[in-house]
Structure formats: C-alpha cells, structure tokens
Amino acid sequence: MEESKKKRNRYGGRAQGNQPSLDGSHDEPMPLPNPMVGFNLPGYLQPSVTRILPKQDTGPPFFYYENVAQAPKGVWATISRFLYDIQPEFVDSKHLCATARKRGYIHNLPIENRSPLLPVPPKTIFEAFPHYKKWWPSWDLRTQLNCLRTNIASAKLTERIGRALASSDSPPARSVQKYVMNECRKGNLVWIGKNKVAPLEPEEMEYLLGFPKDHTRGLGITERYKSLGNTFQVDTVAYHLSVLKVMFPNGVNVLSLFTGIGGGEVALHRLGIHMKAVVSVEIGKANKRIFRGWWDQTQTGTLIEIDDVKSLTDDRIVSFVSRFGGFDLVIGGSPCNNLAGCNRYNRDGLEGEQSALFYHYFRILNAVKSAMARM
DNA sequence: TGTAGCATGAAAACTCAT
DNA sequence: ATGAGTTTTCATGCTACA
Numbered sequence: 001m002e003e004s005k006k007k008r009n010r011y012g013g014r015a016q017g018n019q020p021s022l023d024g025s026h027d028e029p030m031p032l033p034n035p036m037v038g039f040n041l042p043g044y045l046q047p048s049v050t051r052i053l054p055k056q057d058t059g060p061p062f063f064y065y066e067n068v069a070q071a072p073k074g075v076w077a078t079i080s081r082f083l084y085d086i087q088p089e090f091v092d093s094k095h096l097c098a099t100a101r102k103r104g105y106i107h108n109l110p111i112e113n114r115s116p117l118l119p120v121p122p123k124t125i126f127e128a129f130p131h132y133k134k135w136w137p138s139w140d141l142r143t144q145l146n147c148l149r150t151n152i153a154s155a156k157l158t159e160r161i162g163r164a165l166a167s168s169d170s171p172p173a174r175s176v177q178k179y180v181m182n183e184c185r186k187g188n189l190v191w192i193g194k195n196k197v198a199p200l201e202p203e204e205m206e207y208l209l210g211f212p213k214d215h216t217r218g219l220g221i222t223e224r225y226k227s228l229g230n231t232f233q234v235d236t237v238a239y240h241l242s243v244l245k246v247m248f249p250n251g252v253n254v255l256s257l258f259t260g261i262g263g264g265e266v267a268l269h270r271l272g273i274h275m276k277a278v279v280s281v282e283i284g285k286a287n288k289r290i291f292r293g294w295w296d297q298t299q300t301g302t303l304i305e306i307d308d309v310k311s312l313t314d315d316r317i318v319s320f321v322s323r324f325g326g327f328d329l330v331i332g333g334s335p336c337n338n339l340a341g342c343n344r345y346n347r348d349g350l351e352g353e354q355s356a357l358f359y360h361y362f363r364i365l366n367a368v369k370s371a372m373a374r375m
Numbered sequence: 376t377g378t379a380g381c382a383t384g385a386a387a388a389c390t391c392a393t
Numbered sequence: 394a395t396g397a398g399t400t401t402t403c404a405t406g407c408t409a410c411a
Binding site: 067068070098101102103146147148149150151182185186226228229230231232258261333335336337339340341342343344345346347 | 400401402403404405406
C-alpha cells in the first residue's frame, strides 16, 4: 500500500470536479454522474470512456468491488483511495432493467467489448408485469420501480392507502394523489385491485434482479426480502464481467467475498463462464443455504465455504493461492448498513460496525495480489 | 429461540426557479 | 451561483407471539 503514494491521475483524469469542500476536510469531491450510466452501456451512444490503468493495478487478479452509490460524503473518495485510486463506475440499474439500483463499482476489468446478458430484460413495469395494467390508475406515472430494499411496506400502510382512495372522488383530489404516490414510490407498491396496492412478491424481485425463479425459495418471507434487498442486480454486474469470457475460455477461479445469495456467481454462470473453483465467504446461514443449493444444482466446480472474512487470514490465502494456482477474480460488495440512506440509527459511514468490513476486502485483495506476485 | 409485524427520519442528490 | 422544494434510499430496533 505504500506504493500508491506515487502520484497518479486520480479518477482517470475524468473527475468533473465541482465545489471544493468547505468544511476543512481533505475529502475529494466525488460527484455522482447524471445520467448514472457508468463508462458505457449497451444501446447508449454515450461518450465511451477509455481508461488506462497503471501496470501494477491491471492484475492478475482482476477484482470487482461494489457498494451503494449514495453513501455519506467522502466515503467513495476513501474507498477509491484504498483501491489504488481507480475511479468508481457509477451505474443505475434502471438503464438495464425495470428497477433502479444506484451502485458504485471499482474494478480493474477492461471496459471495451462488453456485452449484455440475453435475453435483454424488460425495462418498464408494464413490460415486466403486463397484468398490472388492469388496475394501474392513469395518474400514477411511474414506468420503473425504485430500489428494491430489504423491508417491505406494512399491511397497515396499504390499508391506509386503500381507505384514503375509497373515501375520495375518482380521480382523487390532488392532495390524495400526492399522498398515495409518495407512499407508492417509497414502498415500491404496485396496483393489484381497485384502490388496492401491495409490495412486490419475492419471486417478482428475483425476476427483476436477474435471478432464476425461486432462487431464494425455502427461506421465510422476511429472510427472502432481506437477502434479495442486499444482492447484486445480475444483468448490471454481468455486463461488466462479460469481458472475462474470451479471456478465460477454460474457466475461472473466484474468490467471492460477502457472497450473499451468489449474485456474482449467477452472473458468471449466465454468461457461460465456467467456475473451476469458488472460495466463498458469507456469514449468513440463510444466504449460505441458498447459494449452496444453487451451486449443487448448476455447477461442477469446487466450492469452499468460509464463514467470516476475519477468519480468512493471510496464511490461508497463501495456501488457497498455491492450491488453485491463483485467483482470476476477487469479487464482492462489502456491507452497506452504515452507508445506506434508509438506516435511521447507525448511518455512521465507512467506520461503522458492518461497513468497516470493507477494510477486510482491501486486506484480502492485497494478500492475494502479493501471494500471486510470488508465484 | 426464532419469526413476523410495526414504527422510526435524515442525508444527500435532484429539480427548477431566480 | 444560490436556494427552496422534491425525491430517493442494499435498514434497525422493539414488540408480540409461536
């Protein structure tokens, strides 16, 4: 990590620098792009970015890091500083599917010749779920859903909405419309009957996020929502990972940190990239059960499961590197709990209890790099 | 001991006007 | 540039209950 003191072109020289921070901190401004389309997207005639990474950062291994885009001020500047000053790629999944998911990705993958997963997913609510047209009021102008989260709206709230509409004219007064639309947007509610709204089903979330049907089936419904709220949007991640296919025709060895329900692995699988071995670190019992179930049904490679990033010591990393001949991809999104805007209580930034595990991602990635450098 | 229901704002970006 | 209003957000902690 000392080597990073060499002055580099921070953020690839494309930082659209805005106002300097006035609070005396050294935080670099890290404005989110608008539209949030990353370096390039399929079907978008955007100014396609070219970037040249310093040789020591190009790998092997390739790495891929993910977290929420709308983190507290300074967080992304810090993450970027630790991950070799590489500019984050901010992408909102609404440009690839019917639901928003604003995320930042830092990786050292090539960004040319990417290809999207096929079939291309529907981009609007009605294309994804045509049957919702029946009860959708004309004054609800949403065409896409907001971010799928770990909690859903309560039955009490949907009842309140129903009562407000039932005791209103048709169409309802502007004030009622405003109240209803506000709650519908907050809770990602859809119209399932006359004056009746409801949250999405877990199965619908699986579909929007690019997972196979019933991927999370077998858990309690609360656990399903939690796991789905925390995962990757598969089409978005697969678009970035697609460049690996021609580079590794015989398959890849993957170190998967914070695996969750296996969004990264599902993306690789749907791309047709064989996984020779996956070392998966995931602490949640429910997530592990889902991922192991999917792996056993779809994969032939070796799966090694580890409970906690803290127990993945540098010694064990050395031994895995020697056993598998190195890792081709280190992938993971570290916990967002203390970064996410929804958190009322402990949104205390990158040093928060869970989000500080980012530093283990950094430690483990560096241990892999140095072990592979000695191969 | 585990699961589900429920209540609990604020930070930061965005829009749009001046 | 500045500012007011609007929109969005990978959630946590408590309680009831099996």
